[in-house]
Amino acid sequence: MSIEKKIQELREELRRHNHNYYVLDKPEIEDYVFDQKLKELQQLEAEHPEFYDASSPTLRVGGEVTKNFETVRHEYRMYSLDNSYSREDLEDWEKRIKKMVEGKVEYVCELKYDGASISLTYEDGKLVRAVTRGDGFQGDDVTNNVKTIRSIPLRLKGDYPAKFDIRGEIILPLVGFAEMNAARVEAGEEPYSNPRNTASGSLKLQDSAEVAKRPLDCLLYSIKGENLNFKTQFEGLEKARSWGFKVPEVAQVTASTEETLKFLEHWDEHRHDLPYETDGVVIKVNDLQQQEELGYTAKAPRWAMAYKFKTEQAETVLEKITYQVGRTGAITPVANLTPVQLAGTIVKRASLHNADQIEKLDIREGDSVFVEKGGEIIPKIVGVDFEKRNPKSEPTQYITNCPECDTPLVREEGEAQHYCPNDMGCPPQIIGRIQHFISRKAMDIEGLGGETVALLVNAGLIQNYADLYELKKEQLLPLERMAEKSADNLIKGIEASKAVPFERVLFALGIRYVGETVARKLAKEFRAIDALAEADAQRLTAVDEIGDRIAESVVGFFAEERNRELISRLKDYGLQLELDASVLENQTDKLKGQTFVISGVFEKISRSDLKKRIEDNGGKAAGSISAKTNYLVAGENMGPSKREKAEKLGISIISEDDFLGML
Numbered sequence: 098m099s100i101e102k103k104i105q106e107l108r109e110e111l112r113r114h115n116h117n118y119y120v121l122d123k124p125e126i127e128d129y130v131f132d133q134k135l136k137e138l139q140q141l142e143a144e145h146p147e148f149y150d151a152s153s154p155t156l157r158v159g160g161e162v163t164k165n166f167e168t169v170r171h172e173y174r175m176y177s178l179d180n181s182y183s184r185e186d187l188e189d190w191e192k193r194i195k196k197m198v199e200g201k202v203e204y205v206c207e208l209k210y211d212g213a214s215i216s217l218t219y220e221d222g223k224l225v226r227a228v229t230r231g232d233g234f235q236g237d238d239v240t241n242n243v244k245t246i247r248s249i250p251l252r253l254k255g256d257y258p259a260k261f262d263i264r265g266e267i268i269l270p271l272v273g274f275a276e277m278n279a280a281r282v283e284a285g286e287e288p289y290s291n292p293r294n295t296a297s298g299s300l301k302l303q304d305s306a307e308v309a310k311r312p313l314d315c316l317l318y319s320i321k322g323e324n325l326n327f328k329t330q331f332e333g334l335e336k337a338r339s340w341g342f343k344v345p346e347v348a349q350v351t352a353s354t355e356e357t358l359k360f361l362e363h364w365d366e367h368r369h370d371l372p373y374e375t376d377g378v379v380i381k382v383n384d385l386q387q388q389e390e391l392g393y394t395a396k397a398p399r400w401a402m403a404y405k406f407k408t409e410q411a412e413t414v415l416e417k418i419t420y421q422v423g424r425t426g427a428i429t430p431v432a433n434l435t436p437v438q439l440a441g442t443i444v445k446r447a448s449l450h451n452a453d454q455i456e457k458l459d460i461r462e463g464d465s466v467f468v469e470k471g472g473e474i475i476p477k478i479v480g481v482d483f484e485k486r487n488p489k490s491e492p493t494q495y496i497t498n499c500p501e502c503d504t505p506l507v508r509e510e511g512e513a514q515h516y517c518p519n520d521m522g523c524p525p526q527i528i529g530r531i532q533h534f535i536s537r538k539a540m541d542i543e544g545l546g547g548e549t550v551a552l553l554v555n556a557g558l559i560q561n562y563a564d565l566y567e568l569k570k571e572q573l574l575p576l577e578r579m580a581e582k583s584a585d586n587l588i589k590g591i592e593a594s595k596a597v598p599f600e601r602v603l604f605a606l607g608i609r610y611v612g613e614t615v616a617r618k619l620a621k622e623f624r625a626i627d628a629l630a631e632a633d634a635q636r637l638t639a640v641d642e643i644g645d646r647i648a649e650s651v652v653g654f655f656a657e658e659r660n661r662e663l664i665s666r667l668k669d670y671g672l673q674l675e676l677d678a679s680v681l682e683n684q685t686d687k688l689k690g691q692t693f694v695i696s697g698v699f700e701k702i703s704r705s706d707l708k709k710r711i712e713d714n715g716g717k718a719a720g721s722i723s724a725k726t727n728y729l730v731a732g733e734n735m736g737p738s739k740r741e742k743a744e745k746l747g748i749s750i751i752s753e754d755d756f757l758g759m760l
C-alpha cells in the first residue's frame with residue numbers, strides 16, 4: 098500500500114472512532130488501540146509533510162497558537178432570541194404567528210444549552226472556519242481552538258450541502274467542569290466560577306493545546322445556507338446528526354402551545370438529570386418556508402421564542418460574613434445564611450468569592466439576599482433585596498487583617514484574592530500545609546489524620562512538616578484520645594513515609610501552583626531537589642507546560658531561607674529528594690486509572706515482572722476480578738472460572754502481547 102493511502106485510511110478510521118466515542122458515546126475499540134493508531138498517523142504525517150491535511154484527526158491535540166483572533170463577518174447574522182416567561186406569553190406569540198402565516202403551524206421544542214454560541218462554516222464537507230457570535234454581525238475566528246473539540250467533525254459524511262453554516266453551543270459538561278476545578282483547587286488555584294464562562298473563555302485561549310485538554314463539547318441546532326436539502330427545522334436536526342454532528346435527541350415536534358407546555362414542564366423538572374447546563378427551552382416554527390414568511394425583528398427571529406426556566410432561587414438573610422484562611426493563605430469570604438430550602442437541600446452557607454464580588458453586589462450583613470444553585474456545589478449569592486435593607490446599614494468593610502493571626506493582608510496586582518502573608522505564623526496555614534503534606538496523594542502517612550495534625554500543632558509539638566520526623570512516642574501519649582497503639586502506628590507511618598518517591602515529596606511540600614502533575618513533571622525534568630532549587634525562572638519555563646506563574650512560585654519558594662532549611666532537614670531524616678534512577682527508566686502513567694488482573698503463566702514475562710510493569714506504568718494490579726477490573730491479562734492454563742466471570746462482567750481479556758503493546 099502506498100504511504101498516502103495508508104495515511105488516508107488511518108485518518109478515515111480515526112475519524113470514525115472519534116465519532117463513535119465523542120458523538121455517539123459508543124466506543125468500538127479500546128482507548129489504547131486508538132492512541133496507538135493516532136501515534137502511528139502522527140509519525141507518518143511528520144515523515145511525509147507533503148500529505149498535510151487541515152482536517153486530519155491529529156490536529157485534535159492542538160498546538161497552534163493564535164496571538165490575535167481575527168474579526169470575521171458572519172454570512173448569516175447571528176440573532177438573539179425573544180424571551181417568554183409564562184403560558185400567556187407563549188399563547189400571545191402563537192396568536193401573532195397565526196395571523197402572519199397560512200395553514201397549520203407546527204413547532205420544534207429544543208433545549209436551550211447554556212454555553213458559548215459558535216458558527217461553523219463547512220465547505221465540501223470540511224470545517225473551514227469557526228467564529229464566535231460577537232455582536233451578531235461579526236465575531237472572532239477561533240478555528241484553531243475549535244478544531245480540538247473532538248465531537249465537532251472536521252470532515253462530514255453523507256449528503257451534506259456543498260457549503261453551509263451550522264450553529265451550536267460550545268459547552269463544558271458538568272462532570273468535566275467539576276474535574277477541572279478539583280485539579281485547580283489541588284494546585285492551590287481559584288476554581289472557575291461556572292461552566293458557561295469557562296467554555297467561552299476557553300475559546301479565546303491562545304494555545305490550542307491548552308484548549309485540547311479541556312473537556313469541551315459542542316451541541317448543534319441550526320443550519321444556514323442556500324439550497325438546503327430539507328424543509329423543516331426538525332429534518333435539519335436529523336440531517337445534521339447524519340452528517341456527523343452532535344445533535345441532542347430531546348428535540349420534539351409539537352402541534353400547539355398546549356403540547357409545548359408539556360415539554361416545558363417535563364424539562365423544567367428533569368433538566369438536572371442532563372450532563373450539561375440548560376437555561377430554558379427554545380421553541381421554533383418547524384416549517385422553513387413559514388419561517389421565511391415570518392422573518393425577523395431588529396434583533397430576533399419572529400419564528401422562534403426562548404422560554405427561560407425559573408432559576409432555582411431562594412431568598413434568605415445573610416447573618417454574618419466570615420473569612421476562611423486556606424493553606425496557601427488565600428482568604429475566602431463566606432456568607433452564613435439563615436437556613437433555607439433550595440432545590441431539594443437546605444442551604445446555610447454560600448461562597449462570596451472575594452472582595453470585588455462583595456463590592457459589586459453591595460452585599461452587607463443583615464441583608465435579605467437571593468441565593469441560586471449553579472453548576473457549583475456551594476450555592477452563590479446573586480443579588481440583594483434592596484427594599485428590605487435596613488437604611489442604617491453600612492457598606493461591608495472587607496477585613497484588612499488576617500482573622501486568625503491579625504497580620505495585615507496583601508493583595509497582589511491582578512489577583513482577586515487577598516492573602517495572609519504570615520505563612521510561618523498563621524495557624525490555619527501551618528496546619529493546612531502539614532495536612533497537605535500528609536494527605537493521601539502526597540506522603541500518605543498512615544495513622545495520621547487532619548484532626549491529629551491540628552492537635553499536634555495546637556499542643557505545640559510541631560510547627561512544620563519537618564518536625565513530624567522528630568516526634569517521639571512519649572510526647573504523643575499525653576494527648577487526648579492517643580492510646581499506646583495509635584501512637585505506635587503514627588510513629589510507624591511517619592517512618593514509612595521516608596520511602597515515598599521524590600515526585601510525591603515534591604508535591605507534598607505545598608509549593609503554590611505545584612499540583613500532582615506539575616510535581617511529577619518537575620521531578621522527571623530535574624531529578625533532584627538541589628537541581629530544582631538552583632533553577633531560575635528561565636530554566637523552569639523552558640520545561641514543557643511550565644508557565645511564568647508556576648516558575649515564579651517555585652523560584653520564590655526556594656529563595657526563602659527557611660524553606661531551604663526545612664528541605665535540608667527532610668534530607669537528613671532520609672526522605673527521597675532525588676529520583677530513584679532504576680525506577681525512572683521504565684516509568685510512565687500510560688495505564689493510569691486502569692485495573693488489571695493477571696491469570697495463568699506467560700511466555701515472555703514472569704508474573705511478578707508483569708505486575709511490576711503494570712504498577713510502573715501507573716496501573717493497578719488486583720488479585721481478583723470485580724466490576725472495577727478493566728483488563729484480564731490471560732496466560733496459559735488460566736482457570737475457566739476466571740474467564741467466565743470476566744466475560745460475564747464484560748471485561749476485556751487480553752494476551753501478554755496485547756499488554757506489552759499497550760506500553
Ligand code: AMP
Pocket residue numbers: 176177178179207208209210211213214215230265266318379403
Ligand atoms: P440570548 O443569548 O438569551 O439572546 O439567547 C440566544 C442564544 O441562545 C443563541 O445565540 C444561542 O447561542 C443560544 N441557544 C442555546 N440553545 C439554543 C437552541 N436550541 N436554539 C437556538 N439558540 C440556542
Ligand code: ZN
Pocket residue numbers: 422499500501502503504517518519522523524
Ligand atoms: Zn494569618
